[in-house]
Structures are given as C-alpha cells and as structure tokens.
Amino acid sequence: MIVLDSHCDTPSQIHRLRNLAVDNDHAQVDFPKLARGGVDAAFFALYVPAAMPVENAADYARLLLAEVRDAVDANSGIASIATSPAEVEACKSSGKFAVCIGLENGSPIRDYDILGGFFRDGVRYVTLCHSKDNQICDSCAQGNTWHGLSPFGKEMVREMNRLGMMIDVSHASDEAFYDVLRCSAAPVIATHSCCRALASHPRNLTDDMIRAIAGAGGVVQINFFPVFLDDGFAEILSASGLQEKGEPVEADFIADPSDPARRAAWYSVLDELADLPRPSYRRIADHIDHAVRVAGIDHVGLGSDFDGIEVTPDGMEDAGCFGRIFDELKLRGYSDGDIAKIAGGNFLRVWDSVLSL
Ligand SMILES: [Zn+2]
Numbered sequence: 001m002i003v004l005d006s007h008c009d010t011p012s013q014i015h016r017l018r019n020l021a022v023d024n025d026h027a028q029v030d031f032p033k034l035a036r037g038g039v040d041a042a043f044f045a046l047y048v049p050a051a052m053p054v055e056n057a058a059d060y061a062r063l064l065l066a067e068v069r070d071a072v073d074a075n076s077g078i079a080s081i082a083t084s085p086a087e088v089e090a091c092k093s094s095g096k097f098a099v100c101i102g103l104e105n106g107s108p109i110r111d112y113d114i115l116g117g118f119f120r121d122g123v124r125y126v127t128l129c130h131s132k133d134n135q136i137c138d139s140c141a142q143g144n145t146w147h148g149l150s151p152f153g154k155e156m157v158r159e160m161n162r163l164g165m166m167i168d169v170s171h172a173s174d175e176a177f178y179d180v181l182r183c184s185a186a187p188v189i190a191t192h193s194c195c196r197a198l199a200s201h202p203r204n205l206t207d208d209m210i211r212a213i214a215g216a217g218g219v220v221q222i223n224f225f226p227v228f229l230d231d232g233f234a235e236i237l238s239a240s241g242l243q244e245k246g247e248p249v250e251a252d253f254i255a256d257p258s259d260p261a262r263r264a265a266w267y268s269v270l271d272e273l274a275d276l277p278r279p280s281y282r283r284i285a286d287h288i289d290h291a292v293r294v295a296g297i298d299h300v301g302l303g304s305d306f307d308g309i310e311v312t313p314d315g316m317e318d319a320g321c322f323g324r325i326f327d328e329l330k331l332r333g334y335s336d337g338d339i340a341k342i343a344g345g346n347f348l349r350v351w352d353s354v355l356s357l
Pocket residue numbers: 104170171192308
C-alpha cells in the first residue's frame with residue numbers, strides 16, 4: 001500500500017529554517033519522521049496567509065515553492081518531487097519519498113496565466129481560500145462576500161478541470177462548497193477536513209457535504225487537529241488562553257527564526273499546549289469511521305495538517321506516529337484492502353481521474 005498525507009504545512013516550516021534531513025525537535029514533519037511513520041508521499045501545501053496583501057501573494061507562494069524544491073534537491077538521494085500518481089508510485093518503487101505540491105489559499109491566482117504557471121511548476125491542488133473570503137469564493141470563517149463562488153471562481157473551477165488541477169474545498173464556506181460541486185466536472189477533494197456530526201466546528205463537513213463529495217467521486221481526507229476532532233478540546237484550548245498568548249510569540253519567531261531566544265520562547269508555548277488534556281489519536285479513527293459510514297470506504301483518506309497545527313492528538317505527536325492509525329483501524333475490523341484505500345489508494349484514484357478527465 002501507499003501511505004499518502006494530503007496536507008502538511010511543511011513549506012512554512014522550511015521557510016523557518018527546518019532541515020528536512022534531520023529528526024527535528026518540536027517538529028511534526030521531516031524525512032526521519034516520515035520514515036518512522038511509514039509515510040510514502042506527502043502534499044506540502046504552499047500556505048499563503050489570508051492577511052497577506054494580494055500584490056505579494058504570488059511571489060510569496062513562488063518563494064515557498066523554490067524553497068521546497070531546494071529542500072528536496074538537497075535530499076535527492078531519498079526524495080523526489082512527484083506531480084502525478086504514476087510519479088508517486090515510481091518514487092515508492094525506487095525507495096524515495098514523494099513530495100507533492102499544493103497551494104493553500106487561491107489568493108495569488110488573479111488570472112489563468114498565474115493558475116497555469118503554478119500548474120506547470122508542479123502544483124496539483126489549490127485550496128480555494130483560507131480564513132477570509134477572497135476573489136474566488138467565501139471562507140467558512142467569514143462567508144458574506146459572494147455567498148458561494150465569485151463569477152471569477154466559477155470560471156476558475158472550469159479552468160482547473162481543464163488543466164487537471166484538483167480543487168480543494170477545505171476552508172470554503174458551505175455555500176461555496178455546494179457551488180464548487182455544481183460547477184466542477186471533475187471529482188473534488190477536501191484535503192484536511194473532519195466530520196461536523198462529531199465536532200461542530202464550521203471547518204468540518206456535514207454528512208450531506210460528505211455524501212456530495214462521495215457522490216461526485218471525490219475524497220474526504222480527515223484532519224488531525226484536536227479542535228476539529230473534539231468540541232471538548234476546543235473548549236479547553238479556548239479557556240487556556242494559550243492561542244492568544246502564543247500569537248505574538250510565534251510572530252516574533254517567524255520574523256527571525258534564526259534567533260535562538262525567539263525559537264525557545266515559541267517552543268515553550270508549544271510545550272504548554274502539549275500539556276493540555278488532549279484527545280487520543282483514536283479520535284481520528286472515530287472520524288474515519290463516521291466518514292466511511294456516510295461516504296463509503298472508497299471516499300475517505302488522511303490529511304494531517306501537520307506543521308500547520310500547533311497541538312496534536314495524544315499519541316499522534318508527529319508523522320512518525322502515522323502507523324498507529326492503521327493499527328487502530330485494524331482493531332476496529334478494517335481489512336488490509338480497506339486500510340490501503342484509506343492510507344492513500346482513494347486519494348491516488350481521485351487524482352488520476354482529475355488528471356485524465
Ligand atoms: Zn488549512
């Protein structure tokens with residue numbers, strides 16, 4: 001089986017001087033951890049903050065992409081960029097990690113030339129928006145600009161279909177979600193989204209949305225963020241005040257990640273977060289179980305959000321723990337064939353169908 005994680009925010013961490021070759025402290029993804037967890041392929045998402053001025057957004061995404069390419073080149077003996085399911089399989093056969101590229105937040109895409117440029121450069125999905133409405137669609141965190149996709153967003157969905165670029169509906173508002181399902185000729189994906197029936201966060205998908213993705217032949221990739229997995233933890237985190245406390249400390253660290261004092265201050269916030277009573281990694285399997293019941297075994301996978309989440313489930317501290325999910329699914333009665341579908345088979349099937357539409 002091929003194990004594929006459809007969403008890691010590792011490019012932002014490379015930008016903060018993460019060395020993928022070594023087993024980093026206070027990190028969720030690097031090559032030693034991927035090896036420990038048995039992860040064969042990971043989508044590295046070029047995350048463009050919603051607050052970034054639009055005139056800087058495309059250049060920033062291109063800078064992150066160049067840094068990812070440099071990091072892969074520096075590890076060319078063990079890793080390669082993969083731009084298709086066939087290339088992922090070729091990496092697996094040659095014993096290399098497959099690094100795949102997504103763009104999280106379509107804010108840099110102002111026209112088809114920019115979109116086509118990212119596709120030519122190897123970007124294979126676009127998460128249409130992030131935490132604010134943008135020129136493409138509304139975000140689930142705002143949602144009052146277009147009430148769905150913008151006119152440009154509708155055209156862009158069709159152009160993505162034509163290119164063979166996957167459309168990621170994670171972060172989209174419910175109205176935008178249904179607009180995308182109506183407009184897209186190809187299956188759509190949610191690269192890092194949980195089930196709203198189990199945790200009420202608006203980032204999560206309702207059962208009807210999960211059924212709609214499955215009905216169109218797509219896949220829902222379950223997110224590992226404890227806030228999306230469990231309402232109880234969302235309350236604990238909110239009451240702790242640690243997110244507010246951490247914001248300026250993280251901003252300081254991002255401004256100069258080479259400063260050991262700033263790095264140490266950020267790591268101490270991460271330690272405080274890890275000391276909160278976190279839900280077990282088994283909660284991830286609860287969301288998988290639910291999504292499988294609603295969508296069927298062919299439409300569920302894994303998108304950890306590692307390196308984009310500052311706190312993880314207990315027992316799923318980094319990519320090195322990935323295999324525990326499959327052990328848990330086995331205990332719950334999943335066959336090896338079912339587990340292979342969830343591990344990566346479903347996502348690769350959808351990717352193939354989007355490329356060959
Ligand atoms: Zn995200």
